Amino acid sequence: MIDISLYSYMDSMLKQTPLKFKRYMYDKIAWNNRLVGVVGPRGIGKSTMLLQYIKEHSNDKEYLYVSADHTYFTNHSLIELVDDFVKYGGTRLFIDEVHKYKTWSRELKQAYDVYPNLKIVFTGSSVLDIMEGEADLSRRALMYSMQGLSFREYLGLFHDINVPSFTLPQILEHKIELSDLEHPLLLFQEYLKTGYYPFSKEDGFEIRMENIIDQTVGMDIPQYADMKASTARKLKRMLVVISQLAPYKPNAESLATEIGVSKNNISDYLVYLEKAGMIGMLRDETGGLRGLGKVEKVYVDNPNLMNVLSGGSPDVGNIRETFFYNQMRVMNDVISSKKSDFVIDEFTFEIGGKNKKQKQISDIPNSFVVKDDIEIGHANVIPLWYFGMNY
Numbered sequence: 001m002i003d004i005s006l007y008s009y010m011d012s013m014l015k016q017t018p019l020k021f022k023r024y025m026y027d028k029i030a031w032n033n034r035l036v037g038v039v040g041p042r043g044i045g046k047s048t049m050l051l052q053y054i055k056e057h058s059n060d061k062e063y064l065y066v067s068a069d070h071t072y073f074t075n076h077s078l079i080e081l082v083d084d085f086v087k088y089g090g091t092r093l094f095i096d097e098v099h100k101y102k103t104w105s106r107e108l109k110q111a112y113d114v115y116p117n118l119k120i121v122f123t124g125s126s127v128l129d130i131m132e133g134e135a136d137l138s139r140r141a142l143m144y145s146m147q148g149l150s151f152r153e154y155l156g157l158f159h160d161i162n163v164p165s166f167t168l169p170q171i172l173e174h175k176i177e178l179s180d181l182e183h184p185l186l187l188f189q190e191y192l193k194t195g196y197y198p199f200s201k202e203d204g205f206e207i208r209m210e211n212i213i214d215q216t217v218g219m220d221i222p223q224y225a226d227m228k229a230s231t232a233r234k235l236k237r238m239l240v241v242i243s244q245l246a247p248y249k250p251n252a253e254s255l256a257t258e259i260g261v262s263k264n265n266i267s268d269y270l271v272y273l274e275k276a277g278m279i280g281m282l283r284d285e286t287g288g289l290r291g292l293g294k295v296e297k298v299y300v301d302n303p304n305l306m307n308v309l310s311g312g313s314p315d316v317g318n319i320r321e322t323f324f325y326n327q328m329r330v331m332n333d334v335i336s337s338k339k340s341d342f343v344i345d346e347f348t349f350e351i352g353g354k355n356k357k358q359k360q361i362s363d364i365p366n367s368f369v370v371k372d373d374i375e376i377g378h379a380n381v382i383p384l385w386y387f388g389m390n391y
Contacts, residue, residue, distance in 0.1 A: 002064070002084050003072055010054075010065040017051040021157045024165070024330075024391045025049065025146045031057075033142045035112050036121045037098075039128050040146035041277025041301070042212045042220075045198045046123040049146075050094050053121075058092075065094040068101035078107040086115050095122040099220065105137055112140050125216075127224040127275045147277075147330050148302060151188060151388020154195040159187065166389045168332060168344060172368065174377055176386050185375060188385040192319060196304040196326075209308045213239070213278070221272045234259045238269055239278055243309035246318055247282070247297040270298065277301050280325055284336045285343075296336035302326045320351050320372050320384060330391045339364060351384070 023045050029036060031053060038046050047067075054063050064085055066072070072081070078101055085093060098104045104122075111120060126145065155161040161180045170176070178184060194200040199208055217239060222232045237259045242248050250270070256263035273279045280301050283293035299322050300306040306314045306322055321341060328334050328344060337343045340350040340361050348367040350360050354374050361367035371377070372384040 002061075002081075002088060002090075003076075006064060006066055006070070006072055006081075007061070009067075009070065013051055013065060014055050014058075017048060017055055019052055019055060021153075022052060023049050023146070024150065024153060025144060026052065029144055030142055031121065032119065034116070034119055035108065035137070035141040036119075037128075037137075037141045037143045038121070038123045038146055039126045039143065040123075041126050041148065042216055043197045043199055043208070044146060044148040044277075046146060047096050048198070050096060050121060050123060054092075054094060061088065062090060063092045063094070064090055065096065067096040068098050068104065073101060078104065079110055082107075082111040082115065082118070086118055091118060093118060093120045095120065097124065098122040099124040099128050099223070109137060109140065112137075125220045125224070126277050127220050127272065129224075129275075147326075148196040148304075149198060150327055150330070150391045151191050151195070151385060152391070154191045154388075155181065155187065157198060158195065158201065163389070165391050166386075168328075168347070168390065171386045171390065172347065172382065174382075176389055183375060184385055185373065188388070191388070192303040192323060193307050194304060196302045200304075206308060209304065213305075213308070216276045216278060217273075221276050225268075225272055231261075234261055235269055235273070239273060240309060242273075242279060242298055243300050243306060246279075246300050246306070247321055248299075250295050250298055270295070278305070280322075280329065282325060282334065282336050282342075293335060299325055316353070316372075317351075320353075320370075323384065324349065324351050324370060324387055327387050327390055332390075340367065 026049055029038065040046055051065060054065055066081065082093065108120065108122065111118065149157065152163060152165060161178065163178060166176055181187070194205050217236045218232050221227065221235060238255065241255065241258050252263040252266040256266050270279065270281065274281050278301055280299045281295045282297040282299065284296050286293045300309060303319050303323050306319060324342065325334055332344045335343050337348055340348050342349045346366050348361060348364050349370050350356065350367070351370045354371050356369050356371050358369055361369065368380045368382050370382050370384050370387065374383045377383050
């Protein structure tokens with residue numbers, strides 16, 4: 001028999017779950033696949049998305065939502081829950097924050113193999129690697145990587161300004177239309193400070209952000225990489241140093257000296273921070289496949305995080321580049337440019353303020369100047385805020 005406290009917990013969570021606004025990933029997920037995983041940084045709305053789906057589709061006791069840190073798992077295993085759930089007619093199991101359960105991959109594999117009619121959806125930290133650990137789930141799980149709010153989503157969630165997403169060609173052709181917002185720049189500046197995370201509607205945004213940093217660097221990464229506490233502290237120091245230098249050109253020797261670790265560990269630490277949603281690494285085209293090129297620049301992951309790490313005084317030029325890279329990487333393969341800032345497909349982008357000139361890209365075909373502090377553009381001059389409408 002399923003512990004009644006689990007259903008009570010689910011009911012309580014569902015009552016608190018709004019349905020009005022849904023994240024960009026909601027309609028992209030193949031919810032009916034046998035095993036679905038959604039990973040991403042802390043605080044971006046993965047749990048809410050699962051609860052929204054359950055609230056719209058649940059059928060009595062056939063659905064169950066659990067969090068892997070629930071007290072139930074103090075005395076029970078995940079596979080024990082699965083066994084009981086299926087025996088009593090359960091068909092859809094949703095497991096939140098699965099990374100908090102030590103043997104999650106092995107037991108999910110067992111559940112998948114033993115119960116072919118059971119559908120499981122789980123969320124986890126973005127540092128999870130389903131191809132590593134005790135069981136390889138790569139052939140079984142359909143995985144989705146989710147990011148924080150786009151500027152478009154922010155307008156919908158916080159200001160009830162709802163517009164569809166725009167493709168990159170539509171953005172470059174000045175197809176953006178906001179009929180309910182004549183002057184977007186004030187809200188765009190607000191977004192850069194606090195709009196990337198859905199919880200910024202609540203009080204204590206900076207405290208919550210500090211908690212996310214501490215939990216990600218102090219718990220998620222060490223648990224995944226089997227780190228000592230002393231190494232985790234150096235990892236946080238590394239994040240702070242990068243935030244002061246970003247966009248940072250990787251120099252393993254100087255960074256290793258700065259934080260007191262071997263330079264041989266620097267590349268691994270950077271990958272951990274990137275997977276955890278703390279930094280973004282801009283690569284060149286040499287890798288041939290997305291994410292495999294040489295790292296040219298390291299950015300703090302998003303403008304909100306950069307604002308917190310800088311004590312509220314980030315460099316405006318760095319914020320602009322960070323925003324562009326953060327927003328465009330979700331739907332596009334963004335790589336470094338040898339002559340400018342970024343390249344996406346055949347397009348080259350130079351990022352700057354409203355007085356930015358064309359000189360640097362004058363001899364580059366299909367090139368664009370992306371300017372902050374302008375509402376509308378013309379020809380190859382594109383407002384920076386446009387690029388927040390891509391997803």
